[in-house]
Amino acid sequence: MAVLQAIHLTLASAILLVMLAERGQASDNTKNCKLIEESQSERKVLSRLEPLTNRTFSVEVESDTDKYKYQFQVCGKAGKISEGGLVQINGKGNEVLIGKYTVVEAFGGSDWVMLVYRNGTAYGKHCGGEDRKAIIMISCERGLAAGPLSVVVEERDKLNNCFYLFEIDSSAVCPPIPSQLSVGSILLIVGSSCLAVYLIGGFLYQRLVVGAKGVEQFPNYSFWQEIGNLSADGCDFVCRSRGSREEPPTYRGVASEPLGEEPEERDDHLLPM
Incomplete structure (x- = not known):
């Protein structure tokens, strides 16, 4: 991650130079x-x-x-x-x-x-x-x-x-204009900035140092791909049914095949001889 470290050092140096210039x-x-x-x-x-x-x-x-x-x-x-x-x-x-x-x-x-x-x-x-x-x-x-x-x-x-x-x-x-940004907006801006630095720095590292091509240039591509697969598996586990379900007896259908004839019971043996 030499490129990312170089980017961090560059950003820190730029901020320091701006502060010194203003001072x-x-x-x-x-x-x-x-x-x-x-x-x-x-x-x-x-x-x-x-x-x-x-x-x-x-x-x-x-x-x-x-x-x-x-x-x-x-x-x-x-x-x-x-x-x-x-x-x-x-x-x-x-x-x-x-x-x-x-x-x-x-x-x-x-x-x-x-x-x-x-x-x-x-x-x-x-x-x-x-x-x-x-x-x-x-x-x-x-x-x-x-x-x-x-x-x-x-x-x-x-x-x-x-x-x-x-x-x-x-x-x-002129009096200073009060900031109208909420805490959520500030966090969103900071998060978006960090994400942009991560994507740009990671892309440059993958392309220039690792020599990756295509989607492999995306930083930590295998990690995010695994995250996607795990998310899909979790959704499949929660939202889809597994195995066969036996219907309750009250909802069983009548058999379509005809039932075999019952053997005729004879009661001749009950008559007096």
Whole structure:
């Protein structure tokens, strides 16, 4: 059974390589985000965004006076400015810091995550000269790894608490789909998989190593043939009658041959002489 052992080793190696590859791909890039107040709950929210790290999202918008481009990274540097998680680039290539990924707040629900990047460049004539702030809303969209960055609104007509609001759709923040498979279905899948491995491995072994042809290529053919014969014998023993049965007397038929004549009894000897 050298081929079967080789198949088992190959499957085990493949599973091990997949596990190592996934472990190698796993990262902690969201730890680059520095929370304003470190908390386990906010750190857990950030960890949901791990698939979106190391990627720059950008969007271009036009105003009456200029054309702007916004660039954003999850817990990473989006432009040339140090610690710039979200920056604005005007038509001349000048960058304005909207928010830092080192001054972050994170909130989340079952199917959304909201990031707040603070300590951006101060406003000049708006919002009382306070620092700019970016709010990035990441919503669940199944089947979409990461959608485009879009600008929802720039709120700068207030005296304070102004902000830029952006939106991204991604499956990274979607809740896991609960498994609808029953225990019986799981066992059936596992059993079918094991049967497939047994048949394929046994077929290859019989054909390549033993050199079998035709039905002899079926793994353990003689064993299964014997099982079939024993099953047929058992069915024959249970379902079929054995030997002749003597019918009850009440159901015996009348003999078709005529009965011999009874000898006539004479009573002459009873007469007085």
